[in-house]
Amino acid sequence: MVSNTVDLNAKIPNNVGLSDDVKLQRALEKWLPSYLEWWNDMGPSDFAQKNVYLRTAVSVDNDGWAHYDYVKMPDYRWGIFLNPRQEESLIRCGDDAGKAAWHEVPGEHRNALRRIIVTQADTEPASVEQQRLLGHTAPSLYDMRNLFQVNVEEGRHLWAMVYLLHKYFGRDGRDEADMLLERRSGDPDKPRILGAFNQPCDHWLSFFAFTMFTDRDGKYQLAALAQSGFDPLARTTEFMLTEEAHHLFVGETGMDRIVKRSAELQRLDPNGDVRNQGGIDFDLIQRTINYWYTYSLDLFGGEISSNAADFFATGLKGRYREDKYEEHRALGGTYRLPVVEDGRLSERDVPMRNAMNEVLRDAYVHDCERALRKWNRTLEEAGSPTRLALPSRRFHRHQGIYADHAFDPTGNLITKDQFEQRRHEWVLTPSDNDYLLSIMKASHEPGKFANWIAPPTRGIEGQPIDFEYVQLRD
Numbered sequence: 001m002v003s004n005t006v007d008l009n010a011k012i013p014n015n016v017g018l019s020d021d022v023k024l025q026r027a028l029e030k031w032l033p034s035y036l037e038w039w040n041d042m043g044p045s046d047f048a049q050k051n052v053y054l055r056t057a058v059s060v061d062n063d064g065w066a067h068y069d070y071v072k073m074p075d076y077r078w079g080i081f082l083n084p085r086q087e088e089s090l091i092r093c094g095d096d097a098g099k100a101a102w103h104e105v106p107g108e109h110r111n112a113l114r115r116i117i118v119t120q121a122d123t124e125p126a127s128v129e130q131q132r133l134l135g136h137t138a139p140s141l142y143d144m145r146n147l148f149q150v151n152v153e154e155g156r157h158l159w160a161m162v163y164l165l166h167k168y169f170g171r172d173g174r175d176e177a178d179m180l181l182e183r184r185s186g187d188p189d190k191p192r193i194l195g196a197f198n199q200p201c202d203h204w205l206s207f208f209a210f211t212m213f214t215d216r217d218g219k220y221q222l223a224a225l226a227q228s229g230f231d232p233l234a235r236t237t238e239f240m241l242t243e244e245a246h247h248l249f250v251g252e253t254g255m256d257r258i259v260k261r262s263a264e265l266q267r268l269d270p271n272g273d274v275r276n277q278g279g280i281d282f283d284l285i286q287r288t289i290n291y292w293y294t295y296s297l298d299l300f301g302g303e304i305s306s307n308a309a310d311f312f313a314t315g316l317k318g319r320y321r322e323d324k325y326e327e328h329r330a331l332g333g334t335y336r337l338p339v340v341e342d343g344r345l346s347e348r349d350v351p352m353r354n355a356m357n358e359v360l361r362d363a364y365v366h367d368c369e370r371a372l373r374k375w376n377r378t379l380e381e382a383g384s385p386t387r388l389a390l391p392s393r394r395f396h397r398h399q400g401i402y403a404d405h406a407f408d409p410t411g412n413l414i415t416k417d418q419f420e421q422r423r424h425e426w427v428l429t430p431s432d433n434d435y436l437l438s439i440m441k442a443s444h445e446p447g448k449f450a451n452w453i454a455p456p457t458r459g460i461e462g463q464p465i466d467f468e469y470v471q472l473r474d
């Protein structure tokens with residue numbers, strides 16, 4: 001039974017009564033060494049012996065769920081935590097909205113649910129792999145700690161999903177759990193499942209853009225799964241969202257601090273040339289936004305999708321904040337969507353259920369627009385004339401109805417040749433990456449920050465900014 005009390009002394013900390021289910025406990029304890037082997041091979045390189053000021057989940061209560069202390073990452077207490085739910089849980093959307101939620105996997109939804117869980121689970125280790133080398137070029141101890149915090153929590157999210165696979169999907173689930181440790185981000189022979197999670201993330205501008213845009217996709221996917229009629233999935237993802245909020249904070253404020261610093265350097269330079277001052281110029285920031293935002297848009301799936309309609313109809317996946325909607329069946333109504341027909345853009349009305357991916361993408365886009373407004377306020381306050389923008393959601397897409405066409409950043413249909421000619425102006429290029437790597441020199445002194453980023457406004461958990469967030473000295 002899920003409870004508020006967490007068994008912290010167990011080999012695998014949990015609030016799911018693991019010790020009462022010996023078979024499951026044994027299976028997960030068998031998975032544990034494979035997980036640690038994966039962490040040692042593919043997790044943050046070279047900092048395993050260092051003390052990091054990390055938060056660890058120790059409870060599922062809203063207040064005081066986390067404990068902060070120095071931990072060596074391989075000793076992190078990865079655990080299985082589900083949100084307890086007081087009231088009787090109900091299916092929240094689709095044809096059976098209002099009926100009792102499922103506490104076991106219904107046979108007819110078994111394949112779909114397994115696919116949903118595996119796809120979500122796969123992103124967790126993937127991002128750890130993508131970020132593996134970033135510790136070496138951290139712009140400060142504060143940022144290095146945040147990177148490692150994100151990494152260990154993605155590891156815990158993998159545990160959360162593996163628990164579901166082991167407990168509810170039998171032999172298939174155990175096989176899937178093993179395969180989650182076998183795929184590798186960017187490996188052409190055994191890639192991670194989703195495109196964005198195979199893209200290289202080899203410097204900190206991409207790290208911040210990734211946690212801003214790609215982790216934020218995760219937030220909306222988890223929020224949709226938190227509405228699931230499969231109750232254990234809903235409660236697992238609810239607790240993951242609690243941790244995920246920090247990852248989004250790291251990305252959004254990281255980008256904001258870069259924007260702030262670039263504006264300072266722009267003012268300092270006689271020609272307003274940020275790069276001349278060793279900083280990150282705004283065109284490059286814009287190309288990075290364009291790159292990660294569009295790869296993240298792909299993660300929501302096709303604009304017109306019978307899968308999305310099925311997931312909603314069967315109550316497997318809801319909308320963002322389903323409880324804010326008055327009507328949970330979405331049988332009537334249509335969604336108006338720009339489509340390419342006969343070589344030009346026109347509009348089509350799609351039945352609402354088939355547009356559920358687009359409805360979720362809307363919530364995400366609004367959230368990203370909010371962050372952009374914030375960064376532009378930072379620019380305004382710094383007296384910079386520059387403004388940043390999100391590209392059209394049709395631009396640079398690899399999934400969905402726009403993927404076979406080319407668009408400029410404002411969403412105008414162009415030819416593929418025209419796109420290729422201007423690609424280097426619009427999305428991150430190899431030479432951008434070379435430049436970024438050339439300026440990313442580690443800054444290891446407490447309270448000191450690399451030249452290309454401003455310090456944060458405050459430290460972590462009441463600690464000062466110059467706190468020794470990672471103890472690098474032996």
Ligand SMILES: [Fe+2]
Pocket residue numbers: 124153154157218244
């Ligand atoms: Fe995660």
Ligand SMILES: [Fe+2]
Pocket residue numbers: 150154215218244247
């Ligand atoms: Fe995350």
